[in-house]
Amino acid sequence: MAKLQLHNSLTRKKEVFEPINPPYVGMYVCGPTVSGESHLGHARPYITFDVVFRYLTQLGYHVRYVRNITDAGHFEEEGREAEDKISQKALLERLEPMELVQKYTNLYHWAMRQFNCLPPSIEPTATGHIIEQISMIRKIMDAGYAYEVNGSVYFDVKKYAEHYPYGILSGRKLDDLLETTRDLEGQEEKRNKVDFALWKKAPPEHIMRWKSPWGEGFPGWHIECSAMSSKYLGNQFDIHGGGMDLQFPHHECEIAQSTIALGEMPARYWMHNNMITINGRKMGKSYNNIIKLSEVFSGNHPLLERGYSPMTVRFFVLQTHYRSTLDFSNEGLQAAEKGFERLWSAYEVLKNLPESGADMPADKELDEQVTKLCRECEEFLNDDFNTAKVLANLFELVPIINSLKSGQIKTNNLQKKTFSLLKQTWKIYLEDILGLKKDTGSQDDKLAGVMDLLLSIRKDVRSKKDYATSDKIRDALNKVGITVKDEKDGGASWSAN
Numbered sequence: 001m002a003k004l005q006l007h008n009s010l011t012r013k014k015e016v017f018e019p020i021n022p023p024y025v026g027m028y029v030c031g032p033t034v035s036g037e038s039h040l041g042h043a044r045p046y047i048t049f050d051v052v053f054r055y056l057t058q059l060g061y062h063v064r065y066v067r068n069i070t071d072a073g074h075f076e077e078e079g080r081e082a083e084d085k086i087s088q089k090a091l092l093e094r095l096e097p098m099e100l101v102q103k104y105t106n107l108y109h110w111a112m113r114q115f116n117c118l119p120p121s122i123e124p125t126a127t128g129h130i131i132e133q134i135s136m137i138r139k140i141m142d143a144g145y146a147y148e149v150n151g152s153v154y155f156d157v158k159k160y161a162e163h164y165p166y167g168i169l170s171g172r173k174l175d176d177l178l179e180t181t182r183d184l185e186g187q188e189e190k191r192n193k194v195d196f197a198l199w200k201k202a203p204p205e206h207i208m209r210w211k212s213p214w215g216e217g218f219p220g221w222h223i224e225c226s227a228m229s230s231k232y233l234g235n236q237f238d239i240h241g242g243g244m245d246l247q248f249p250h251h252e253c254e255i256a257q258s259t260i261a262l263g264e265m266p267a268r269y270w271m272h273n274n275m276i277t278i279n280g281r282k283m284g285k286s287y288n289n290i291i292k293l294s295e296v297f298s299g300n301h302p303l304l305e306r307g308y309s310p311m312t313v314r315f316f317v318l319q320t321h322y323r324s325t326l327d328f329s330n331e332g333l334q335a336a337e338k339g340f341e342r343l344w345s346a347y348e349v350l351k352n353l354p355e356s357g358a359d360m361p362a363d364k365e366l367d368e369q370v371t372k373l374c375r376e377c378e379e380f381l382n383d384d385f386n387t388a389k390v391l392a393n394l395f396e397l398v399p400i401i402n403s404l405k406s407g408q409i410k411t412n413n414l415q416k417k418t419f420s421l422l423k424q425t426w427k428i429y430l431e432d433i434l435g436l437k438k439d440t441g442s443q444d445d446k447l448a449g450v451m452d453l454l455l456s457i458r459k460d461v462r463s464k465k466d467y468a469t470s471d472k473i474r475d476a477l478n479k480v481g482i483t484v485k486d487e488k489d490g491g492a493s494w495s496a497n
């Protein structure tokens with residue numbers, strides 16, 4: 001069996017994947033900040049790492065997949081530090097901060113289910129791990145790499161860089177950072193502007209706050225991932241993943257924290273998915289092109305011609321290798337929708353073809369072609385999760401499947417074992433690993449069509465005073481969870497539970 005190779009952002013090359021303690025694999029992926037709804041940019045890491053999780057499991061590994069929820073009320077971006085997004089949003093929406101956190105966590109879980117992403121093994125929250133974070137900060141202070149000023153604690157990046165390779169992951173150089181990082185208000189207490197907060201003193205208006213050895217405050221963003229990943233996966237684990245935008249400063253800071261507090265690099269393999277663009281533009285507030293996932297599905301956004309189903313989006317994302325850029329456009333999504341429909345209907349056809357084939361194939365060339373296209377799927381995934389090439393091979397098989405159904409290709413042209421390989425390949429790759437499923441969007445459309453028909457028949461029989469048939473239809477629908485309500489104007493509406 002070919003071994004899985006994955007691109008390690010740390011060494012910047014493809015490496016054969018060797019888990020620390022096989023068959024166990026520890027994987028940590030940075031989850032969302034639940035101060036708002038997930039948008040299109042989030043869809044990519046969600047789907048990418050879901051496929052990584054599914055494929056590792058398929059290879060027989062026991063994967064402990066940890067994906068956190070950032071709910072501690074802070075958020076750090078380059079140049080903008082420790083803004084209390086959750087408290088601000090809570091005030092705006094007149095909600096208790098934890099109520100807001102719950103609301104957006106629920107929405108996030110809903111989006112993940114829409115995409116058919118499997119739940120992680122553990123989903124820890126930052127607010128549930130304040131003690132662990134404080135204890136890690138203390139270790140860093142004891143080692144002399146963090147300092148306290150007025151109730152806040154900062155990591156001493158300059159000192160760290162004197163002894164350790166700061167910038168090892170992102171390739172950034174400390175000297176350049178010292179020159180380019182802007183001086184921001186309220187940061188005078190840091191020894192150096194590149195230092196980052198491990199703990200921040202809470203100003204009086206800050207709602208989310210905890211007691212600490214340095215007074216009341218809240219943890220910095222980076223420390224939560226270091227504290228939670230080491231708690232559930234050990235000091236060093238196999239894979240750390242996230243979007244490319246997290247490489248710096250977030251993951252670089254995680255490396256520095258763990259190196260000092262735990263004595264080693266947190267993860268062996270670092271995987272980062274590339275970013276998405278919308279109509280060729282970077283996604284961002286200034287471009288007014290942030291599309292929330294609920295808007296993608298409903299089509300309720302000025303940049304969208306209409307809504308696109310979660311499976312269309314999933315398919316669209318998987319058609320591009322995760323380390324390439326991906327541009328969202330109406331044309332791209334509509335092409336993906338058609339492509340996915342074509343692929344899925346071939347799969348339905350294949351599922352319904354009876355097991356057949358000959359002991360000796362009548363068409364040796366075709367038999368070899370089908371075998372090759374199926375076998376290559378594994379090679380492609382072993383080559384740094386190349387889902388795009390897997391889908392391309394499945395597409396090549398579509399005309400063959402359709403011809404098998406129409407009889408243009410006789411089933412005895414293939415060997416029995418090739419025939420079952422074909423069936424197996426589609427089930428394993430399309431459903432189990434790529435995680436695609438029948439589009440429920442189109443299923444809903446079909447149900448709506450059937451209901452229109454039934455209600456118009458019911459209207460006809462009622463006009464003929466055939467109330468027995470009318471009631472029969474209503475009662476039968478009721479039994480399968482569909483409620484029919486007669487309107488005053490003689491029409492009827494329905495709802496499915």
Ligand code: ZN
Pocket residue numbers: 029030031225250
């Ligand atoms: Zn993280």
